[in-house]
Amino acid sequence: MFARSAALRAAKQLPGVVARRNYADMAMAFTFASQNQVFYDKADVKQVDVPSFSGNFGILPAHVPSLAVLKPGVVTVYEQSGSSKKIFVSSGIVTINEDSSVQVLAEEAVDVADLDLKAARDVLSQSQSAVSAAASEEAKAEAMIAVEVAEELVKAAEA
Amino acid sequence: MFNRAAVLVCQNGKCFQQQERGMATLKAISMRLKSVKNIQKITQSMKMVSAAKYARAERELKPVRPYGQGASAFYDKIEAAPAPDKPKELIIAMSSDRGLCGGIHSAVCRVIKSQISESANPENVAVVCVGDKSRAQLQRLFSDNILFQVSEVGRKAATFEDAALVASTIINSGYDFGTGKIIYNRFKTVVSYITTEQPVFTADSISRAEKLAVYDSLDADVIQSYMEYSLASLLFYAMKEGACSEQSARMTAMDSATKNAGEMIDKLTLTFNRTRQAVITGELIEIISGAAAL
Numbered sequence: 111m112f113a114r115s116a117a118l119r120a121a122k123q124l125p126g127v128v129a130r131r132n133y134a135d136m137a138m139a140f141t142f143a144s145q146n147q148v149f150y151d152k153a154d155v156k157q158v159d160v161p162s163f164s165g166n167f168g169i170l171p172a173h174v175p176s177l178a179v180l181k182p183g184v185v186t187v188y189e190q191s192g193s194s195k196k197i198f199v200s201s202g203i204v205t206i207n208e209d210s211s212v213q214v215l216a217e218e219a220v221d222v223a224d225l226d227l228k229a230a231r232d233v234l235s236q237s238q239s240a241v242s243a244a245a246s247e248e249a250k251a252e253a254m255i256a257v258e259v260a261e262e263l264v265k266a267a268e269a
Numbered sequence: 270m271f272n273r274a275a276v277l278v279c280q281n282g283k284c285f286q287q288q289e290r291g292m293a294t295l296k297a298i299s300m301r302l303k304s305v306k307n308i309q310k311i312t313q314s315m316k317m318v319s320a321a322k323y324a325r326a327e328r329e330l331k332p333v334r335p336y337g338q339g340a341s342a343f344y345d346k347i348e349a350a351p352a353p354d355k356p357k358e359l360i361i362a363m364s365s366d367r368g369l370c371g372g373i374h375s376a377v378c379r380v381i382k383s384q385i386s387e388s389a390n391p392e393n394v395a396v397v398c399v400g401d402k403s404r405a406q407l408q409r410l411f412s413d414n415i416l417f418q419v420s421e422v423g424r425k426a427a428t429f430e431d432a433a434l435v436a437s438t439i440i441n442s443g444y445d446f447g448t449g450k451i452i453y454n455r456f457k458t459v460v461s462y463i464t465t466e467q468p469v470f471t472a473d474s475i476s477r478a479e480k481l482a483v484y485d486s487l488d489a490d491v492i493q494s495y496m497e498y499s500l501a502s503l504l505f506y507a508m509k510e511g512a513c514s515e516q517s518a519r520m521t522a523m524d525s526a527t528k529n530a531g532e533m534i535d536k537l538t539l540t541f542n543r544t545r546q547a548v549i550t551g552e553l554i555e556i557i558s559g560a561a562a563l
Binding site for chain 2: 141143144145146147148151152163164174175176177178179201202203205207208209211213215217
């Protein structure tokens with residue numbers, strides 16, 4: 111037994127031998143911020159689910175490095191204590207780095223508990239009427255983006 | 270200066286005393302005193318206003334700092350370098366429209382001036398002036414280098430929409446730059462700020478970075494959207510830092526202006542009293558000598 115562990119230790123010291131990475135060793139330094147609020151700053155969390163244009167995916171520590179653009183939707187953060195937090199984001203970017211640090215930068219982010227369903231429905235109807243009233247292609251595209259955000263807002267507020 | 274209260278003028282053997290000298294200087298001193306007192310009131314109220322704005326700017330800066338760090342973390346990780354075959358440079362000067370804030374605008378413009386003068390090809394450097402003050406300072410020597418200018422900066426607190434507007438104007442201008450940097454004043458403490466540069470990269474230099482291969486499932490769309498969003502985030506961060514530094518510098522400047530005005534008021538009050546006493550003494554002497562002559 112001691113010989114095996116001694117051999118392992120010796121193997122770890124040899125150059126060129128890469129120590130096996132354990133998923134539990136890497137802590138995720140999770141930063142989640144919007145323009146006027148910081149939700150997490152280099153926090154250690156278990157998992158983060160993000161809605162992105164390349165699909166909804168969950169990020170665990172030691173996730174392959176990637177970049178993604180956020181879609182309007184809900185970001186779910188599973189903390190180490192087991193509790194989870196749902197935060198609605200309008201848009202933004204996600205960076206997953208090699209050292210397991212994750213940065214989610216949102217343009218507008220609000221806790222789902224603070225959403226008012228009626229206000230969300232009002233925003234949806236307003237943006238839908240803006241689509242039909244849109245004059246130029248650009249205005250129409252902007253209005254459709256607003257509709258997309260509003261639809262996700264209503265979905266998040268209902269949940 | 271005000272010691273000559275009365276001057277004896279001898280004419281035709283008779284002596285007249287010119288009283289006007291003493292009276293005129295008394296009025297002049299009191300006018301000066303009133304105007305300095307008004308100025309002190311103005312600088313004091315400006316100090317109060319900028320103290321309130323500074324408190325708000327510092328509060329808003331707290332959550333934006335991790336935002337700015339998060340936006341620039343990716344570039345540090347991939348060690349993005351400027352594209353060697355694109356010699357054009359873009360410098361974004363972060364200042365504002367309002368003055369009376371110490372050396373804020375001059376600090377930013379000084380760095381830009383020295384960089385343009387020292388660069389090998391000054392005509393390849395384009396400057397975006399955010400704020401009228403930086404434009405005013407750079408226009409004299411480098412008006413050809415100014416790409417565009419942003420005004421109405423500094424009156425209200427900066428929002429992400431403003432930064433997004435500047436970012437989209439930069440991208441839509443079609444200026445194909447290889448390296449970019451934002452020159453802004455980073456807020457350190459109430460009495461100090463430091464002029465720093467923040468590099469910004471293009472989608473091209475991101476795709477050329479060696480370490481980008483580590484990142485999975487990236488296509489040109491994602492990189493372009495990422496670059497645009499992080500440009501807006503970095504601009505927003507620089508705007509917030511600049512606003513906080515400006516308000517704290519204005520507060521300090523108005524505070525020292527108020528103190529200086531106070532010192533001037535003390536000195537002027539002493540001189541005023543001395544002159545007043547001299548005038549009264551002079552009148553007394555007149556009366557006494559006049560009575561003695563009768």
